Amino acid sequence: MEQRTIRSFVRRNGRITDSQHRAIETLNQFILPIDKKLDLNTLFQRDAEKHLEIGFGMGDSLAEMAAKHPEHDYLGIEVYQAGVGHLLLQLEKLFLKNIRILSTDAVNVLKEQLEPQSIDVIYIFFPDPWHKKRHHKRRLIQTAFLDLLATVLKKDGKLYIATDWENYAEHILEVADQHPAFINQFGKGNFAPRNEERPLTKFEKRGQRLGHGVWDFAYQCVPNE
Numbered sequence: 296m297e298q299r300t301i302r303s304f305v306r307r308n309g310r311i312t313d314s315q316h317r318a319i320e321t322l323n324q325f326i327l328p329i330d331k332k333l334d335l336n337t338l339f340q341r342d343a344e345k346h347l348e349i350g351f352g353m354g355d356s357l358a359e360m361a362a363k364h365p366e367h368d369y370l371g372i373e374v375y376q377a378g379v380g381h382l383l384l385q386l387e388k389l390f391l392k393n394i395r396i397l398s399t400d401a402v403n404v405l406k407e408q409l410e411p412q413s414i415d416v417i418y419i420f421f422p423d424p425w426h427k428k429r430h431h432k433r434r435l436i437q438t439a440f441l442d443l444l445a446t447v448l449k450k451d452g453k454l455y456i457a458t459d460w461e462n463y464a465e466h467i468l469e470v471a472d473q474h475p476a477f478i479n480q481f482g483k484g485n486f487a488p489r490n491e492e493r494p495l496t497k498f499e500k501r502g503q504r505l506g507h508g509v510w511d512f513a514y515q516c517v518p519n520e
């Protein structure tokens with residue numbers, strides 16, 4: 296019997312605005328096919344650093360990073376359609392040319408679409424924490440997922456993660472520190488200081504006002520030769 300895959304997300308199809316819907320219909324040149332291998336330099340028409348954000352939500356961080364670094368190319372993966380539409384509207388408003396979007400499960404993109412060692416930097420900001428213990432298996436950051444990240448990252452590529460949920464932070468530190476392909480940039484057992492590259496979102500500002508913690512992680516990839 297085929298094993299049912301455990302997903303790290305639930306599909307939220309409601310509450311998409313008319314303008315987000317229009318953006319998905321009309322700005323589809325920024326949306327990549329989800330059934331093909333990706334030749335990133337051909338797609339972006341240049342040989343620049345390739346940065347990948349997994350689960351970009353509404354895309355505010357991705358748009359801000361791409362605007363700040365026109366010299367880099369950015370790929371964003373998100374299943375949430377309102378988020379895809381919102382990011383497309385920002386691309387249009389800010390005239391950003393260095394972002395492409397994949398609207399599907401990141402696991403498929405990592406397994407089927409990206410070439411090995413094709414990505415310089417991966418960001419995963421505030422992955423769904425799945426608070427309940429019986430849902431912990433749905434958490435994105437697990438050893439098998441880190442195996443996939445290690446395959447697509449270039450040698451010495453960087454992985455940056457942030458979470459605002461302490462129990463998830465402890466779990467991330469444990470699995471990533473133990474993973475043979477990743478070196479904790481701040482030494483085993485240590486969180487990273489706040490990543491300067493990570494835009495400060497409304498969500499995080501609110502958390503700061505309420506005194507909530509945020510835990511950052513910085514790893515370097517050392518794939519097998």
Ligand SMILES: C[S@@+](CC[C@H](N)C(=O)[O-])C[C@H]1O[C@@H](n2cnc3c(N)ncnc32)[C@H](O)[C@@H]1O
Nearest residue numbers: 303304350351352373374375400401420421423
């Ligand atoms: C808690 S939100 C955080 C969004 C954003 N990074 C932020 O900081 O506001 C997590 C996002 O990850 C997306 N997500 C979860 N699992 C995913 C997967 N396997 N592939 C693509 N997106 C995923 C969800 O749809 C959701 O929008």
